[in-house]
Amino acid sequence: MTKESISAKGDLRLTRLTKSYGEFTAVDDLSLVIPEGSFFALLGPSGCGKTTTLRMIAGLEEPTVGSIHLGTTDITTTKPYQRPINTVFQNYALFPHLTIFENIAFGLRRRGIKDVDAAVSKVLDLVELPHLAQRKPTQLSGGQQQRIALARAIVNRPALLLLDEPLGALDLKLRRQMQIELKWIQKEVGLTFVHVTHDQEEAMTMADTIAVMNEGQIEQMGSPADLYDNPKTAFVANFLGQSNLIKGTISGNDGDSHIVDVFGQKISLQKNRSHAVDNSIYAGIRPEKFRISRLGTPTSGNILTGGHIEDVSYIGVSTQYQVEMPWGQELMVFEQNDDGVAPFSKDEEVNISWEPIFTFGLRGDEDATAGSEVNPEELDEE
């Protein structure tokens, strides 16, 4: 098994993967295919099972049920050192007693490769730290350690590179820079990257495909645009960016659109963007898609009237409004400050409008607060 598994390559296939600790199930019947050569993100809040899944792929945990295949090779029970998979750990886990050079060369040496100099220099150049080869890890800054941890994994040209929230400890500017660099390196080197994170902006920036995880299961998987524009569950809608979810009832049809009654007002949404199973539905609209207008100003598309501005936050790039609607719900609106028009002020009476194609529809029995940190009492006051 050893010889075979160490040279396995191909798509990573997780089949019905489950991990339980006694009563607690961390990963629940997860099935997933990660195509070779892609940048894949596992996104979710802490405790959702994403790190456990990653560790099972690396071989550091054994699944309770299910299997893992790399291409045609079953690697479910092989040891971590027999898998062509390397991990970039969250706290880097650099060996403190070895130099940077020896840290990077570690995997190569264990595989019996005698001449490591060329490979190590090449990868040090790739992460732009050739001058640190003889230092010790404790002498490096956080950002440098992170890049060395990456170099140590990449130098082995694994079939799969796993990244466990590698950017968590870096400050904002450095994190943004590393996100771009990681994406570039992935394209350069052509390896499959599986990136675990709770930061949805990070996932969307870097990944080709994102799987959103919650409580051990995958809620939805797709490209960043797919997940953002057409979420299937309230969790995805709230976890990725922010959403306004308005409860309503499907009262009729108009060609390929549903007509939805929301608290007495009518809006439309496309049938193929609705995941409702019966007449009850949550109409979802992203805050940046809303437009605010004063009463009397001409508007088009879906219109909701009777709004009352409760809060105005000027953020430089945009202004964020909380608009209270007649049925008690506060809707979130983001307006770009791109036309020199002064922002609206508190207590103004306004209308909200948006293009109908931007509406998405969720099942009426969803928990509208799933995935968000909003106080449940703020939504849905009848």
Added chain:
Amino acid sequence: MSTKIKDATIPHIPTSARISRWIGRNLIRIYAVFAFTYLFIPVAYTFAFSFNDSGKSNLIWKGFTLDNWQNPCGAPEVCTALVNSIKIGFLATFFSTILGTMIAFAIGRYSFKGRSTSNLMIFLPMATPEIVLGASLLSLFLVFKINPGFWPTVIAHVVFCVSFVVVTVKARIASLDPRLEQAAMDLYANERETFRRVTLPLVAPGIAAAALLAFSLSFDDYIITNFNSGTLKTFPEFVYASAARGIPAQANVIGSAMFFLALAIVITGQIVGRKRKVSA
């Protein structure tokens, strides 16, 4: 045009208040100085009297001489005792470090039935008075008709050193980040290689500290040795025996030399350890 702070006043504190404030803040530091002085009094005394031109009885200061330092083995039996102590020390350290490290790994790394009993077993020798350890071992040796001497002493020393080794190494193991071993396995090292190349090097300083501790405990031991050494004399036994008629100055020389040597080792260890941690 420069702006000057004209009317701002510097708070005025009377000198007496300043002094009492300084004392209050530094009281504990002053205490520490006194405490350290107290700790070093007998050491200073021993060192000073190693230069005493004393002849056989080193009780009263007679005059300064370097003779004792130039001829540390001058007094009869001093160096024999020293050599015995060193031999026993090395052997006791060797065995107790190996046995203790193995136990430390077992208790510190694995969860198994009987783990808390094992912890208790290790605690017992430390909670037993030395006189009980020494006397009971002597009794056992006598039952088996083994005479007290060199090897019984080594065995006795190992008994009381093992627990200290276990505690020291266990503490070091506990501070080891398990993710380092996971990283090693992730990078193609199997269990044995991981242990050899990652675990052991990282635990090594703890093992070294434990060995040093074991050696100093063994070297300095009197009570247990007294029961089990028979006619053999270790350095502490030599000092005790000659205490009545006066300890030869050579013993002071050896004691002072041990002090400086040990101090040098510890300070070197500190400097080396600090070099490893220099941050850019």
Added chain:
Amino acid sequence: MRKIRTPYLLLLPGFAFLFTFFILPIMNLAQTSTQTPVGGGDTGEFEQTLRFSNYIDAFVENKEQFGRSFVYATIATLLALAIAYPLAYAIALKGGKLKNFMLILVIAPFFTSFLLRTVAWKQILGEEGFVVPTLRTFGIIGDSTTLTSTSFAVVMGMTYNFLPFMTLPLYASIDRIDPRTLEASGDLYANGFTTFRRVTLPLSMPGVVAGTLLTFIPAAGDYVNAAILGSPNTKMIGNVIESRYLKIVDYPTAAALSFTLMVVILILVTLYIRKAGTEELV
């Protein structure tokens, strides 16, 4: 790391050794303690008679020394605590960059042989030393008072010799206190003394427990300090056991005394730990 056999294999040599050379001797000790001299036999010949009254005899005959041992040990422990606590506090909270160096200074004196140090004290406190004449000059003690061969000297020697055993655990415990909790206490209207009483002291209790145990246990069984710095009036139970074993060759009595000492200490330690509430000592 998943094999179940490994821990047992690792424990085997060490525990086999400890069983043979620690458990068995203690069991043998218990067995010896109930023997009696063979009538008409040589010195050192005993037979098993299950004479449990050995214990009573031994205790009654030596209750003075027993009591003295525990009193001395208690006083020495308390004194050591009083001396070591401020020192540990100073190193941990005011040591700054010199912390490690100061710790070395605490341990360093103990690189000289324990016996050399004790004998040094005997000479320093003796007639030829500098302490007694100085105290006499200042009229603090009378001309006929000596400091050596007194219980004062014995307790003082014990306190001194066990100081590092008290200081290091105290230091470790105080060092773990986050200095910001002390700042928070001040922020919440507690003055220096109250902060110490209500924050520092409780948080350093594990160190206090460990230190007092590590000092009391060896101190109770010690006899070297008593032998060098004391007189026949200051004999501790350790002295008695030593002479019974090595000089008088009265093994049963010596064994009974040893066993009693060990059991009493174990009981005291268990009660103390229960009261102090420390779970993992080792």
